Amino acid sequence: MNLSAGNVTIGFIGLGVMGRSMARNLMKAGYSLYVYSRTKSKAEDLMQAGAIWKDSAADVARNVDVTITMVEYPRDVEDIFLGPLGIVAAAKPGAYVIDMTTSSPALALRIYEESQSRGLKALDAPVSGGDIGARDGKLSIMVGGEEEAFESVLPVFQAMGSNIVYQGEAGAGQHTKMCNQIAIAANMMGVSEALAYAERSGLSPTRVLKSIESGAAGSWSLSNLGPRIIQDNYEPGFYVKHMIKDLGIALQSAEAMGLETYGLSLAKTLYERLAATGEESSGTQSLIKLYR
Template sequence: MDRERIGFIGTGVMGSSMARNLMRAGYPVSVYTRTKKKAQALLDAGACWASSPAELSKEADVVISIVGYPKDVEEIYLGAAGVLSVKKGGAVIDMTTSSPALAKKIFAAAKEKGVDALDAPVSGGDIGARDASLAIMVGGEKEAFERYRDIFAAVGKNVRYFGAAGSGQFVKMSNQIAIASNMLGVAEAMAYAKKSGLDAEAVQQTIAAGAAGSWSLTNLAPKMLAGDWSPGFFIKHFLKDMRIAIESAEEMGLDLPGLKLSKKLYDELSVRGMDDCGTQAIFRWYTEK
C-alpha cells in the first residue's frame, strides 16, 4: 500500500527524530526548516528539501509541523504564503505545543479549504522522539484522527484522541502543569540530598523506584547531578508553554499557584541567559546562589 507523502516542518531536537521515524516506517518525507543545514542529516538519509511551507504543501498529502512558538505556527498555516494558502485536500497536523485558541482557528480555516486539521502536541522529549515512544494528545474530528492513526503510530506509543479542535492542546497544558511543579520537587530533592552529604546518585536511584518516582526523576535528575544542561526540551520553550497554560487557566477562572511559582524560577534562569539549556537546569537555581 502506498504511504501518504509527508511534508515535515521543523527539524529541531524532536522534529528531526520524528521525521526520521516516519521515513523508517516507509513514508516519503519532504522537509522544510528555516536553516537548511539543520535538516542535512535527514536529506542525507533520503528526505527531499522544500524551500518554503507553501512549496512543501503542494506535493504533500499530510503536512506535519513541530516548531517553537504559536507565532511560528500561525505564520506556517495562516500566513499569506503559508500552507493553507495552497493546500488542497489531505491534512495538516500541528504537533507544536501551542495555544488551544490557535488550534481552533487553524481548524476553521482548514475546514473552509476541505483540509483535515488536527492539533496533536507530544510529550516525551528527545528520548521519546528518538525511540518513537512519544505520548500524543489529539484534537480535531474523530474521523480524521482514525484516518491518520498509522502516522501517529510511527512516532508515538501512547496516542489518544480527546475531542474537538483545541482538545489536544488543552491536554498538553495539563501535562506541562504537572511537569512544572514536579521539576521543582525533583530539583529540591536532589539539592537536599547533596546538602545532607549523602550519595545523591544513590538517593536518586532509590527514591525513583518508590512513590516519588516520575519520568523527570528517572531521566533528568541524573543529568542534574552530572551538571549536564543539554536540552531535551529548552527552557525558552517551557516558559512559552507555562505562559499559555497560565493565560488559559485565567480565562477559565482557575488559579494555579504551583505553576506560577515554577514559571517565576524559570524566568530567573532565563534572565541569567539559560534559555537554551534543558529544563533540568532548574537545579542551578538551588545550587548557584
C-alpha cells in the first residue's frame, strides 16, 4: 500500500501535549484524520481543521488504514490495543497499528504478536524531542517491528519527525527509547546541578549557559531546558510524572537483563521526591527545585 498523503486515512488516539501537535502535522501533510481522546475538547481545533471525531479508539481503528496512539501509560496502551473493544480487535485486516507512546518493550512484543494473528501490521515507534519537536515536526522516531512495514509507513513518520531510524524487531523501538530516557535523566541532573552551582556561586546563569552550551557540556536539555530554568518556566514539554513512568520501565527492563544502572536509579529517586512536593505535572526541568 502506498501510504503517502491522499491515499490513506489515519486515526490518531491521544491528544495531549505532544499528540495534538503530531496530529496537526499529519493534517498539514495532507492526510485525512480520524481522532479520539478521553477529553473531547482537546480535539476541537483539529475538528475545526477537518478532522473527524469518533467516540472510541475502536471506532477510529475500524475506519482507517493506519491507527496511531500517543497516550500516557502502558496500562492505557494495553487497554486500547488488547482490550475486548480495542484496536487489534477492531482494525481491518492489512491495516497498520502504531504505538508512539513510550511504553514497555515486552508489551510492544505482545501487541505485535496479537496483531500478527489478526492480519495487522504493528510497529512500536516512541519519540523524543518534547513539545518543541512535536510542534515543529522534528521528532526523533525510534521504530521496532517488521522492516517492510516500517518502509511502508515511512511517509507517515516523515510528517511528524526528521530523525527516523528503524531499530529492529518488535520492541526495539521501545528499548531504544529507554536508552534515550536513561541518557536524558542523567543529563537533566547535570544541567540542574550546574545551574544551581552557578546561582549559588553568584554567577549569571545566562552567561554561564552561553559559555558552556556549545562546548563539551552541550546537550539538548542544556540548550532548550536551561533557559526555561533561568526564566523560572516549569511548563511541561514533558511531565515529571511521565518521566517517572519511563524510568520505571527502563529500570524494570534493565533489571530483567541483569544490568546495574546507577544513574537511572538515582534519577528515578530524585524525580519521585520532586513529585512528592506537588510537581508531578510540571516539566522535567523543575528538577532544579530540589537543588534550590
